[in-house]
Amino acid sequence: MTRMRRRKTLLFFIASVCTLALGVSATAQDRAKQIGGKFMCMCSCNQVLTQCNHVGCTTSTAMLKELDQSLARGDSEDVITQAFVQEFGTKVYAEPPKSGLSLVAWVLPSVYLLGGTLLVVFIISRWRSRIHLETAAASGGPSGISAEELERARRRVARETED
Amino acid sequence: MATCGLIFIATFSLVYLFFSDSYWVSYVVAHSNRDLSTFYKIAALWSGQEGSLLFWSFLLAIYVFSALFVYRNKNGELMPYVGVVLAGVQIFFLTLNNFVASPFKVLATPGANGALEIFTRADGNGLTPLLQYPEMVIHPPNLYSGYTGFTIPFAFALGALLARYPGEKWIHLTRKWTMIAWCFQTAGVLLGAHWAYAVLGWGGYWGWDPVENASLLPWLTGTAFLHSVMMQEKRGMMKVWNVWLVFLTFMLCILGTTLTRSGIVSSVHAFAQSSIGNWFVGFLALILVVCFVAYVKNRDYLKSENQLDSIVSRESSFLFNNLILLVSCVAVLSGTLFPVFSEWLSGSRISVGAPFFNKVNIPLGLILLFLTGVGPLLAWRKTSVDSLKRNFGWPSLFSLAVGAVIFALGLHEFYSLVCLILCVFVASTIVMEFYRGARVVRARSGASFAASAVDLTLRNTRRYGGYIVHMGMVLIFVGLAGAAFNKDVQKDMQIGSTLQIGRYNLLLQSFDSKPERNYTSERMVVEVMQNNKPLMMLYPERRFFQTNQESGTMVAIYSTLRDDLYVVYAGQSPETQTPVIHAYLNPLVKWIWLGGAIVVMGTIVTLLPNRRSVLAFAAVQEPTAARPMSPSLAPSVTLREGHD
Numbered sequence: 001m002t003r004m005r006r007r008k009t010l011l012f013f014i015a016s017v018c019t020l021a022l023g024v025s026a027t028a029q030d031r032a033k034q035i036g037g038k039f040m041c042m043c044s045c046n047q048v049l050t051q052c053n054h055v056g057c058t059t060s061t062a063m064l065k066e067l068d069q070s071l072a073r074g075d076s077e078d079v080i081t082q083a084f085v086q087e088f089g090t091k092v093y094a095e096p097p098k099s100g101l102s103l104v105a106w107v108l109p110s111v112y113l114l115g116g117t118l119l120v121v122f123i124i125s126r127w128r129s130r131i132h133l134e135t136a137a138a139s140g141g142p143s144g145i146s147a148e149e150l151e152r153a154r155r156r157v158a159r160e161t162e163d
Numbered sequence: 164m165a166t167c168g169l170i171f172i173a174t175f176s177l178v179y180l181f182f183s184d185s186y187w188v189s190y191v192v193a194h195s196n197r198d199l200s201t202f203y204k205i206a207a208l209w210s211g212q213e214g215s216l217l218f219w220s221f222l223l224a225i226y227v228f229s230a231l232f233v234y235r236n237k238n239g240e241l242m243p244y245v246g247v248v249l250a251g252v253q254i255f256f257l258t259l260n261n262f263v264a265s266p267f268k269v270l271a272t273p274g275a276n277g278a279l280e281i282f283t284r285a286d287g288n289g290l291t292p293l294l295q296y297p298e299m300v301i302h303p304p305n306l307y308s309g310y311t312g313f314t315i316p317f318a319f320a321l322g323a324l325l326a327r328y329p330g331e332k333w334i335h336l337t338r339k340w341t342m343i344a345w346c347f348q349t350a351g352v353l354l355g356a357h358w359a360y361a362v363l364g365w366g367g368y369w370g371w372d373p374v375e376n377a378s379l380l381p382w383l384t385g386t387a388f389l390h391s392v393m394m395q396e397k398r399g400m401m402k403v404w405n406v407w408l409v410f411l412t413f414m415l416c417i418l419g420t421t422l423t424r425s426g427i428v429s430s431v432h433a434f435a436q437s438s439i440g441n442w443f444v445g446f447l448a449l450i451l452v453v454c455f456v457a458y459v460k461n462r463d464y465l466k467s468e469n470q471l472d473s474i475v476s477r478e479s480s481f482l483f484n485n486l487i488l489l490v491s492c493v494a495v496l497s498g499t500l501f502p503v504f505s506e507w508l509s510g511s512r513i514s515v516g517a518p519f520f521n522k523v524n525i526p527l528g529l530i531l532l533f534l535t536g537v538g539p540l541l542a543w544r545k546t547s548v549d550s551l552k553r554n555f556g557w558p559s560l561f562s563l564a565v566g567a568v569i570f571a572l573g574l575h576e577f578y579s580l581v582c583l584i585l586c587v588f589v590a591s592t593i594v595m596e597f598y599r600g601a602r603v604v605r606a607r608s609g610a611s612f613a614a615s616a617v618d619l620t621l622r623n624t625r626r627y628g629g630y631i632v633h634m635g636m637v638l639i640f641v642g643l644a645g646a647a648f649n650k651d652v653q654k655d656m657q658i659g660s661t662l663q664i665g666r667y668n669l670l671l672q673s674f675d676s677k678p679e680r681n682y683t684s685e686r687m688v689v690e691v692m693q694n695n696k697p698l699m700m701l702y703p704e705r706r707f708f709q710t711n712q713e714s715g716t717m718v719a720i721y722s723t724l725r726d727d728l729y730v731v732y733a734g735q736s737p738e739t740q741t742p743v744i745h746a747y748l749n750p751l752v753k754w755i756w757l758g759g760a761i762v763v764m765g766t767i768v769t770l771l772p773n774r775r776s777v778l779a780f781a782a783v784q785e786p787t788a789a790r791p792m793s794p795s796l797a798p799s800v801t802l803r804e805g806h807d
Contacts, residue, residue, distance in 0.1 A: 037518065038518070040514050040516050046370065046372050046373075046516070047365055047370055047516075047517075048370075048516055048517055048518070051365045051366065051367060051370075051517075052365065089511060089512070090505075090511045090512065090513045090514070091502070091511075091512045091513065091514045092514070093513060093514050093516075094514065094516035094517065094518050094519075095515065095516060095518040095519040095522070096501065096505075096513050096514075096515055096519060097513075101505055101508060101509050101513070102505070102513050104501075105497070105498065105501045105505075105513070105515060105519065106519075108494065108497050109490065109493075109494040109497075109523045112489075112490045112493050112494060113486075113490045113527075116486045116489065116490050117486065119486075120479075120482050120483065120486050123482070124479060124482065
């Protein structure tokens with residue numbers, strides 16, 4: 001192997017290591033951002049940890065540092081979460097965990113939507129069944145329409161179809 | 164009138180105390196100082212609990228006086244009841260102003276003889292830095308005008324129920340008042356979002372904070388009411404629902420202020436914890452009891468006159484629109500209160516933050532956006548298949564085609580993609596409606612297409628103003644869709660160093676610290692470059708206010724329709740003492756503010772009287788100017804059954 005070739009290989013090796021290191025670093029940063037997004041900042045700003053930009057907020061800085069250290073140690077997300085909950089309590093969660101009492105928070109919106117939809121469907125079907133009953137009753141009755149009824153119907157049509 | 168006059172005197176007295184630097188008044192000491200600019204001395208009026216409650220009374224007095232003045236010789240059977248309800252609400256707030264949270268308390272100390280002696284402080288504590296921003300001078304008045312404005316429809320609804328006032332007249336009487344309150348509420352919410360964006364420096368505009376949620380709740384029910392009220396006007400349906408929607412909207416206005424003033428929920432925006440929350444809880448309970456009793460006693464009067472003919476009709480679209488708005492409202496409310504409930508039940512407070520609210524509300528928002536496109540084009544009573552094809556065929560195909568192009572361009576984020584497809588769908592249905600209508604007017608008058616579209620709008624302001632409002636909402640949704648692609652970079656910067664974000668390159672030119680009249684400023688001078696060419700200068704800064712020892716950020720934003728370059732000076736690095744820059748690239752944010760402006764404009768259009776009669780007269784005067792109408796246009800002239 002010539003000297004020139006050896007140098008090229010070395011350069012390639014260094015570049016590969018750097019690229020890999022940058023890639024790993026970027027992944028760690030992304031991971032920190034992803035996991036940090038699951039916690040609240042504890043400075044009472046009511047913002048997600050990664051979004052807290054409170055002027056002079058030392059709390060978020062310390063929490064993010066702790067998160068970075070945990071990731072550097074190779075802690076799993078569960079271990080990090082447990083550590084944060086132990087340190088700050090359940091109010092550290094940015095969203096309620098999907099277990100125990102917190103599950104209620106997740107279930108409620110679906111219950112509202114389902115209950116509301118059933119209610120609307122029920123109201124519509126009841127209205128429609130009344131229409132059928134009224135139509136049946138009308139078809140069984142006398143065919144003549146009084147002038148007063150006709151005028152009332154005209155007024156109703158005008159009101160309901162005006163722009 | 165006397166009450167209104169006295170409240171005016173009280174409010175302007177407090178403003179005068181701020182302007183005259185009267186540091187013997189406790190409220191002035193707490194919220195102002197000598198160096199505070201004149202502009203912010205006005206905003207100081209509503210910056211604290213006591214002043215904001217007086218301001219609430221002030222706005223309410225304007226509404227009450229206006230309503231009673233406008234209807235002074237009309238609706239004799241209804242107005243006494245309305246007057247009593249309005250007076251009841253006004254009395255509650257005046258009780259707070261006078262006996263619970265007076266802004267006129269003076270600083271006093273016991274003298275040698277035991278009597279209290281008034282003393283004057285040399286200077287005040289100053290206004291909170293977060294409030295020293297131009298939007299703080301217009302955001303709270305807008306929001307409070309929305310909250311207080313909903314008192315008028317509430318009073319008319321309750322008054323009509325108590326008086327068993329016939330028909331839909333109370334709805335006709337209050338429609339404009341409701342629109343005005345809704346318009347203020349919308350503007351207030353959006354200005355608040357813009358303030359959060361430009362001041363808090365976290366790169367976002369909506370953090371689902373309890374105070375933000377409190378402003379959104381009555382907006383959601385108010386929006387539902389504005390839609391469902393048409394069912395009652397046109398078809399005499401949903402009378403019970405409408406009455407309760409108005410009641411609920413007003414109660415949510417009171418609940419919102421209860422949450423922020425009682426300390427029940429924690430928030431950066433909340434006032435200090437105090438016992439005033441008990442007064443609001445009591446008032447809320449009283450309103451609920453009065454509304455419930457009035458409903459139980461007079462519910463026979465609220466029977467529907469009509470039934471639903473078809474599931475594919477305008478009526479059912481309104482029902483689903485109301486369902487989604489209400490589900491969203493209840494979900495936001497239960498999420499906001501969940502930490503409190505979890506603490507009661509389990510002893511530990513579980514936070515519910517932005518990720519939860521986003522996951523719950525994004526799908527609901529998309530359904531609502533879909534209904535915004537579909538609802539207005541469905542006919543009352545029943546919509547035929549032909550009508551569905553005619554109205555939705557092209558918009559559906561066009562939006563799907565645009566969606567395919569967007570997907571091919573690399574946008575694969577599910578919700579953003581669906582949102583943009585729906586935005587195109589709704590926008591194209593609206594454009595088609597304007598096009599069809601303007602074509603008919605143009606065929607008759609021979610005017611230009613733009614002039615015909617304006618004519619069309621002014622002939623039926625309610626309908627076309629509504630479309631403009633919907634178009635504004637579409638633009639807001641376009642802006643919201645961009646949030647999925649936000650980027651941010653933070654870096655310690657030496658002078659002369661650069662930071663790359665997206666297509667922009669930021670060069671730190673200098674960093675200085677200089678004293679100003681009311682604060683000391685640390686400022687970065689950042690040159691923005693694009694393709695190695697200088698684009699503009701940005702000056703992100705941090706202000707330190709000596710009087711109250713607090714700091715505030717001034718974010719520098721370079722905003723375009725494509726994205727916002729949002730630059731924050733994040734302080735000095737503790738290790739290197741170099742300034743730290745936090746830059747964000749937020750796509751499409753400008754569309755939100757643009758959409759908000761269009762929503763407000765559309766609402767103003769809906770409040771204008773129709774110009775129909777004037778145009779009819781002009782057509783008779785100048786028959787020769789009219790061009791014969793093409794036979795192909797004839798079906799469009801008759802339009803479909805009753806659109807609004």
